[in-house]
Amino acid sequence: MIGGVQWARAGLLTGPRAPPALARIELGRPTLPPLTYTVFCLRYEAECRSRRSFRGGPIRLTETRWADLQEINRTVNQAIEPARNEFGLAGEEWTINPDRGDCNDYAVSKRHELLRRGWPARVLLLSYGGIWVMTV
Template sequence: MAQRQTETRPGQGSSRRMRQRLLPGIHGVLAACLMAAALATSAAAVQPLPPAQMPAAQVPLSGQVLPPLAHARFCLRHPGQCAVRGGNPQPARSAQAQLAELVRINLAVNRDITPQTDGTAQGIADEWLLNAVRGDCEDYALQKRKRLMNSGWPSKSLRLATVLTPEGAGHAVLIARFRGGDFALDNLTNEIRPWRETGYRFLKIQSETDPKAWYSVAAPQAGGGLS
């Protein structure tokens, strides 16, 4: 029985050869797109605040006020943490790298310290500690500030702030100046948020030029909640 020959229409052979040449390239492009999508998804998981959507709001200052007494005592014990520290991470690292570092250190400190409210000892109701294993809000903030300064962030970009929660409780957070805006690193949430979106009423904040000096916050306003 004779083998039937497949009829080939004019131009069909050249079209098949063209597809054979193009398919490897198409597959390569698809693979690259899938890889880019995977990387974008991974980056989004580490980047809770997309740079394009970041407001540039800064905490508005009013007049200079007395620092919290516990912070004044902290500065006597740790003068190096209350001195002006230089450095500027922006020229050396991309905004994405800086944001990733903020997220990483915020998560690490929130994980490493076990929450514990200060007790009254020798008449001192509140003690601000460095390198605490157990501590409350300001101990978290101090540790985050220390780690970020050790990574090259200047002291002017890392300021402690005292606030009131929506329930009226006193609280403290670290405010990081990033891409012109002020963002809160908080032990009550792993999400880094613009200060206006924390839901807190801001009371006092450290000076940019002198870490031992504090200012009241002008017309403090609370934004969204902590959901």
Template sequence: MPQPALATNTADETQQDFAIEYGPARPPIGFVRFCAENPGDCKDRTSRARRITLDQERWALIDQVNSYVNGKIKPVSDMELYGEAEHWAYPVDAGDCEDYALLKQRYLLGLGFPREALLNTVVLDEAGEGHDVLTVVTDKGEFVLDNRRNDILRSRDTKYTFLKRQSQVNPRQWVALVKEKTITSGTVTSTPAQ
């Protein structure tokens, strides 16, 4: 996959390339359980927001991880796999959208990418259904690693509505990406904390 254009963006394009955070949000229940079962992967540590410098080498690694995980893991619902509506786990050979995102995050962390730039993100897809992707925050904008496609798109180029995601400063905290008080779709709820 070709690397995104490295040209300087206009002010309007730059604003569109980075999500606006509207305050705290409740994390998905599956994420809360995942952290209880994998505390080392959800360490409470406060850091600073970071963007990775996107060069050809990093882009190639991001592309390889996205394609590898998409090809390795068979898409299966949590209900089929675990007998429950929402269960977050590292997949071995099958899983659903958040499992793909967790595994991509794990691989990229292992390759030296900073955790602050690898954010699990809850979206509504084109059909209004809840979906999870991994957002990679770079100096060239935010990019989406999605189990539904091998192409890596800028967030603004997807047809998704971005609801909430992990905070860059603490992996256990989540932030709202919408102003609305409540958006619900299946087991995905984005309610900014009061």
């Protein structure tokens, strides 16, 4: 402890004791989704239906699609009051269109609205980058 502040060291997964094979995700190798995503899919089954087809490649960013992106971004950002998750993983919950929420809630709400407007799921992939912090 330095000057009353306890410093933290970031580690991958569970910290320095994580087995080397679990320390990173490699492209092309299977990995499990975050538990909060699994719970989200149980709650919002329609959002997680299997959409195995990645045929069609990228979509064209037309003026209409650009307007959709701007409108949905603005609307969702104004509708959700930012709220920090003070409970870490135990308090993590992905909710579509809540009154208050964190970054995950914004992301799934925006994706939901774009899907409603007919955007293909293959171009609306979400990525989750979690960092586990341990105090030492």
